[in-house]
């Protein structure tokens with residue numbers, strides 16, 4: 001696959017891929033054109049922040065933190081535009097070199113430029129009294145923690161709580177992973193303007209916590225030649241909507257797909273209720289349940305066909321979901337092995353993943369499957385399956401486990417990362433933290449199984465499509481969390497499930513460009 005057809009807001013590129021896309025665009029354009037596009041967009045966002053903060057641009061105080069490279073150049077040219085509109089702009093140079101053309105442009109428009117040394121009180125005062133600080137210290141050329149005096153000025157900005165706009169990436173965040181080498185030497189942005197595309201560091205890890213509100217501007221980069229291994233596709237409403245289409249007039253409950261759920265146990269009946277709650281709203285026309293909590297399931301959801309007994313005897317489905325609260329006993333093991341032996345898509349969650357990690361026969365049966373397998377670990381389950389912790393590079397870790405096990409892997413977290421064995425990767429990154437509540441993962445498992453069954457009923461799934469659907473399910477789950485948390489409400493897993501119809505409706509309403 002290539003990135004053909006992707007929008008800047010959905011294309012997450014590695015730094016290496018950004019550099020190549022940038023070089024290809026520059027070869028077609030007059031010198032400096034890309035930087036001018038970036039600076040223009042940056043000045044527009046800075047202007048709107050200034051209007052929010054002090055009502056107008058004229059007379060506002062803007063401080064640019066300027067590093068050695070083009071990230072600083074972007075800040076300087078944007079500063080020149082703001083100065084031309086009457087802002088008082090000071091550029092603080094924090095490196096031993098800077099973008100000379102940008103500094104000249106700023107001076108020509110009435111801005112001031114000065115070199116800063118560590119502890120320079122005049123500089124600290126400028127930062128503390130600014131209406132807006134523009135962070136042009138480091139972009140995709142940054143490596144590791146900020147050096148001095150940049151680290152010190154970033155700390156002054158944090159301590160004085162001045163509004164900060166990051167250029168392309170908050171400085172001190174690793175663009176490809178989101179790792180922050182030193183929490184004391186990083187910029188904490190209120191807003192970030194990313195140029196051309198997203199970078200994983202804006203969405204994942206500690207970087208996501210430093211990015212603030214994120215805007216992605218189109219500067220004309222093409223994604224057509226980006227390799228699968230260098231691309232992660234971010235799912236948003238526009239990309240999810242086409243996969244959530246409603247049934248047609250000729251559909252019946254079977255043509256919409258049948259999903260089977262084997263979750264919960266005598267000890268954990270709630271997981272069965274939650275997983276089936278998710279399955280009821282994932283587009284399948286029919287939800288079967290096979291397991292020990294059948295009475296509780298029917299008591300909650302009379303529309304679910306719930307029986308005790310084995311997965312193998314439960315009837316035809318287009319996908320099985322096995323694991324959430326299912327337990328680790330011989331009976332649970334039998335449920336995983338029964339489902340693994342069928343050639344329909346299989347989703348394994350929670351206890352099923354622990355069984356897979358601990359029992360070589362279960363693992364071998366899952367790895368040997370011909371049908372599509374989807375695994376939905378949280379970080380702890382991931383570490384058990386992989387034998388090593390997730391680490392800082394979540395995308396690489398998920399791709400690697402997916403390739404090793406020949407399965408789609410969905411790694412849960414504040415951002416959810418999905419990869420197929422062939423390297424296709426996706427991220428769903430708009431879930432609110434209220435989703436971090438017991439049982440919300442069970443709802444996701446049911447929702448995704450239902451979506452897989454629905455699409456399998458229309459055309460046999462391949463792993464790359466299953467990975468896309470997994471990310472769509474995580475996106476809808478996140479949207480349901482947002483609906484449930486609206487107006488400051490507290491959220492339980494059952495509230496997330498109850499919000500799924502509204503979340504699906506919200507996503508369906510979005511109209512792709």
Ligand SMILES: NC(=O)C1=CN([C@@H]2O[C@H](COP(=O)(O)OP(=O)(O)OC[C@H]3O[C@@H](n4cnc5c(N)ncnc54)[C@H](OP(=O)(O)O)[C@@H]3O)[C@@H](O)[C@H]2O)[C@@H](O)CC1
Nearest residue numbers: 022034035069070071138139140141142143144145147168
């Ligand atoms: N992609 C695009 O299409 C477009 C990109 N554009 C912009 O270009 C930006 C990339 O610019 P860039 O390549 O000049 O690198 P940048 O991030 O400014 O770093 C500069 C230098 O900083 C240094 N340095 C490294 N780590 C450090 C540390 N921890 N602490 C202190 N210093 C450190 C290191 O130099 P060194 O120390 O190795 O000598 C490095 O070379 C990009 O993010 C975007 O804003 C737009 O203009 C137009 C379109």
Ligand SMILES: Nc1ncnc2c1ncn2[C@@H]1O[C@H](COP(=O)(O)OP(=O)(O)O)[C@@H](O)[C@H]1O
Nearest residue numbers: 378412413414432433435436438439440441442
């Ligand atoms: N900080 C967070 N922000 C947004 N979503 C989160 C956050 N933490 C966890 N989540 C989401 O909440 C769900 C929790 O699932 P899981 O860990 O399996 O819990 P459980 O096993 O109790 O159901 C996942 O979908 C995960 O992506």
Ligand SMILES: [K+]
Nearest residue numbers: 135138167169
């Ligand atoms: K920056």
